[in-house]
Amino acid sequence: MDIGKDLVAASATPLVLAVLGEGESYGYAIIKRVGELSRGELQWTEGMLYPLLHRLERRGYVKTVWGRSETGRRRKYYRLTGAGVEQLAIQRRQWQVVDSALRGLWFTAAGTVLQPG
Amino acid sequence: MKNSRSLEERLGEWRSYIRRRQAVHAVDADELEDHLRSQVEALSEAGLDEDEAFLVAVKRLGDLDSLSREFAREYSERLWKQLVVAPGAGAASSAASRDAVVAVALAVAAGLALKLPELFGLRIAGADAATSFYLRNLFLFVLPFLAAYFAWKRDLQPSGWLWLTAPFIAAGLVMNVMPFKASGHTELLASLHLPIALWLTVGFAYAGGQWRSHEQRMNYVRFSGEWFIYYTLIALGGGVLVGFTVFLFQAIGLDAEPLVAEWVLPCGAAGAVLVGAWLVESKQSVIENMAPVLTLLFTPLFALLLLFFVATMIWTGNAIDVEREVLIGFDLLLVLVLGLLLYSISARDPQAPPALFDRLQLVLVLCALLVDALALWAIAARIVEFGFSPNKVAALGENLILLVNLGWSAVLYTRFLAKRASFAALERWQTGYVPVYVIWAWVVVAFFPIVFRFQ
Numbered sequence: 183m184d185i186g187k188d189l190v191a192a193s194a195t196p197l198v199l200a201v202l203g204e205g206e207s208y209g210y211a212i213i214k215r216v217g218e219l220s221r222g223e224l225q226w227t228e229g230m231l232y233p234l235l236h237r238l239e240r241r242g243y244v245k246t247v248w249g250r251s252e253t254g255r256r257r258k259y260y261r262l263t264g265a266g267v268e269q270l271a272i273q274r275r276q277w278q279v280v281d282s283a284l285r286g287l288w289f290t291a292a293g294t295v296l297q298p299g
Numbered sequence: 300m301k302n303s304r305s306l307e308e309r310l311g312e313w314r315s316y317i318r319r320r321q322a323v324h325a326v327d328a329d330e331l332e333d334h335l336r337s338q339v340e341a342l343s344e345a346g347l348d349e350d351e352a353f354l355v356a357v358k359r360l361g362d363l364d365s366l367s368r369e370f371a372r373e374y375s376e377r378l379w380k381q382l383v384v385a386p387g388a389g390a391a392s393s394a395a396s397r398d399a400v401v402a403v404a405l406a407v408a409a410g411l412a413l414k415l416p417e418l419f420g421l422r423i424a425g426a427d428a429a430t431s432f433y434l435r436n437l438f439l440f441v442l443p444f445l446a447a448y449f450a451w452k453r454d455l456q457p458s459g460w461l462w463l464t465a466p467f468i469a470a471g472l473v474m475n476v477m478p479f480k481a482s483g484h485t486e487l488l489a490s491l492h493l494p495i496a497l498w499l500t501v502g503f504a505y506a507g508g509q510w511r512s513h514e515q516r517m518n519y520v521r522f523s524g525e526w527f528i529y530y531t532l533i534a535l536g537g538g539v540l541v542g543f544t545v546f547l548f549q550a551i552g553l554d555a556e557p558l559v560a561e562w563v564l565p566c567g568a569a570g571a572v573l574v575g576a577w578l579v580e581s582k583q584s585v586i587e588n589m590a591p592v593l594t595l596l597f598t599p600l601f602a603l604l605l606l607f608f609v610a611t612m613i614w615t616g617n618a619i620d621v622e623r624e625v626l627i628g629f630d631l632l633l634v635l636v637l638g639l640l641l642y643s644i645s646a647r648d649p650q651a652p653p654a655l656f657d658r659l660q661l662v663l664v665l666c667a668l669l670v671d672a673l674a675l676w677a678i679a680a681r682i683v684e685f686g687f688s689p690n691k692v693a694a695l696g697e698n699l700i701l702l703v704n705l706g707w708s709a710v711l712y713t714r715f716l717a718k719r720a721s722f723a724a725l726e727r728w729q730t731g732y733v734p735v736y737v738i739w740a741w742v743v744v745a746f747f748p749i750v751f752r753f754q
Contacts, residue, residue, distance in 0.1 A: 209330065210337040228334060228360050232327075240649050242721045251333065258330045 183223060190224065194234055196273040197224075199262065202244060203270050206261040209235065235260055243269050306349045310335070313357065335360060395581060402448060402577035409444040409573055410566030431481060435474040438494045441569045443467050445576055446504040452580070453507030462508070466500040473745050478753055484689045485748040491627075492693075496740035498523070499733065516730040517645050522579055524590055524642040529575040537567050591646040598639055599659050605636075605666035612673065619677040626694040629674045633701045636667040640708065641729055649722040653715060661712045668705045674698055689751040693743055700739055704732055 201207060201215050212235075213226045238244045243266035251257045262270065314332055335356050342352035421432050446463055449455075455463065470493060479486035505522060506515035541559055548555035612619075619625065643660060675698045682691050711728055714720035 208333070210334050228331070232330065232334075236650075240721075240723050242723060251337075255333060255336065256329055257333045 185223060190226075191230075193224075194226070194230065195238070196270070196277055198231075198234060198238065199243065199266060199270040199273060202260055202262045202266070206247070206259045208257050208259050212260075238266070242266075306339070306353060309353060331360065398452065398581065399577065401451060402573055405444045405448050406570035406573035406577075409441050410570040412444070413440045413565050413569045414562070415440075431479075431486065434490045435479070435486065435493075436471075437490075438497055439467065439471055439474065441572050442494070442497045442501055445572055446501045448573060448576060449501065449504035449507075453504065455504060455508055459503075459508035463500065463504055466497065470497060470744070473748075477748050479748060480753050483754050485751050485753055488689055488693050488747055489744045492740040492743040496737060496744055499737045499740075502733075513727055513730045516733055517726060520641050520730075521645040522576075524594075524638070524645070525579045526575050528590055528593070529578045530571060533571045533575055534568075537571065590642065594639055594643045594646065595656065598643060598656070598663055601636060601639060602659055602663040602666055605663065605670055609666060609669050609673075619674055626674075626678070626690060629670070630694060630697050633667060633671055633674075633698070633705075636663060637701060637704065640664060644722075644726055644729055647722065649726060651722075653718065657712065657716060661709065661716065664705055664709045664712060668702065668709060671698055671702050671705060675702060689747050689754065693747065696739055696743070700735055704729075704735075 197216055197219075198212060201212050207215070209228070209231055213228070213231055216224050216226055235244065239246060239260075242263060244260045245263050247259045247261060249257055249259050310332065313335070314328060338356035338359065339349065339352045342355055343349060347355065416432065416436075446467070450460060450463055474489065474493065479489070502516070502519040503510050505519050506512065509515050541563060544559060544563065545555050611617075619629070640660065640663070643656075675695070678691055678695050678698065682695065707728055708725065711720060711725040715722055715725060
């Protein structure tokens with residue numbers, strides 16, 4: 183399945199914030215985690231993730247710490263700030279509204295699933 | 300063993316290419332290298348040998364805007380460098396030449412548009428009525444072409460074109476229908492404020508209609524600073540050219556001055572507006588290095604000047620003399636300080652921690668704030684004594700607007716230096732404040748003449 187470009191872009195910020203909500207992480211691991219969570223449907227590119235991470239840092243939602251990887255090389259870790267946690271809560275509420283609206287349309291009151299086509 | 304050594308070598312090469320890109324800082328390169336290594340490890344675990352893993356990993360990173368294109372172009376004989384060349388390299392050069400053609404065509408059009416009124420007998424170096432006409436309409440002959448250039452370049456939506464043309468039409472109507480008194484105050488004020496109002500309309504086109512975006516507004520601030528430098532350079536070169544034109548023709552007994560005054564200077568000055576904009580767009584990296592250096596050089600100098608000025612004022616007890624020229628001079632000074640502030644904010648890496656230059660910047664802002672308050676005091680005293688006049692009210696408005704901006708900037712700067720706020724807050728304050736200037740400029744252009752009965 184090909185997920186539309188607009189949807190990928192729109193969902194990127196809440197996904198990154200939510201992944202970092204699980205604990206601090208770094209670029210490569212974030213891409214991997216999102217890939218796992220979406221069962222491989224969301225294949226982010228580095229060209230999309232790093233600019234996004236840097237933008238979130240600029241806005242003060244995440245902060246960075248230099249640490250070491252398992253093999254001992256320098257690695258940049260990202261961590262949510264207080265403002266980032268707030269932003270995550272805001273995004274979460276917004277997405278829940280969209281999600282429940284869509285559920286309301288896609289599932290009938292009796293609980294049967296409407297299949298497309 | 301041999302393989303892993305060559306991997307290290309290649310990573311080293313890759314790193315040095317990436318570091319050569321000014322857009323990529325050393326920290327970004329570290330981050331990207333870690334990413335590349337993680338990817339190589341994962342691919343190796345999946346069964347690829349190191350050569351293949353490296354090629355695949357670099358190919359994936361290749362999407363990272365133009366940095367890869369840049370380092371691939373330098374050493375095109377190597378396989379992995381060819382892999383990262385974006386397919387658009389050839390298309391990009393044809394787009395660049397099309398861009399140049401459009402820019403030059405619009406520059407010529409702007410130059411000729413300026414001469415159009417001559418068909419109706421209004422000569423640039425002509426009688427009073429013509430001078431007054433050109434004073435009021437000068438920017439209406441040039442800025443629409445600049446706006447059109449950006450609208451074309453950014454592929455502006457049809458609804459955007461409407462938003463873009465409306466201010467120009469409104470300005471044309473206001474400046475030509477209202478019965479200004481010949482060489483009156485309101486006419487001069489409207490003519491001085493019109494470029495400010497229209498410059499931000501050009502900004503709408505520059506942002507491709509996304510004028511609400513803070514990033515786009517900051518880009519436009521950056522563009523304006525760089526454009527100003529290019530325009531100054533072109534003007535310098537143009538001056539030399541004009542000097543030699545007159546000199547050479549004089550040597551053979553011909554007077555070239557009328558030709559220069561009627562054609563070369565006005566058309567050149569109008570066309571240079573577009574050429575400057577095109578140069579900023581296409582040769583960005585040249586000025587990107589120069590403009591921050593100039594800001595760095597002049598921020599301390601202006602801070603020093605203001606500091607000495609305030610100290611001298613206190614020492615001697617001399618008050619500011621409220622004449623029209625003085626008011627305009629003070630406004631220009633404050634606008635210049637604001638320009639320095641805005642430009643250094645736009646050129647600064649927002650992630651960088653507070654440094655000495657930020658303290659200097661704060662000193663500059665505080666001095667400007669003090670000078671602004673003193674000027675305001677003088678203007679207010681003058682208004683109380685002699686009543687309102689268009690010049691004094693315009694100066695009062697501008698000083699108040701700048702006072703609010705500088706005051707809050709000083710607060711945000713202090714908080715940033717105390718590490719209690721991010722630099723982004725200061726950026727947002729400045730970009731969010733832009734509409735205030737536009738609204739005030741339009742008020743002076745459109746309402747002042749009516750309120751003050753066109754005097």
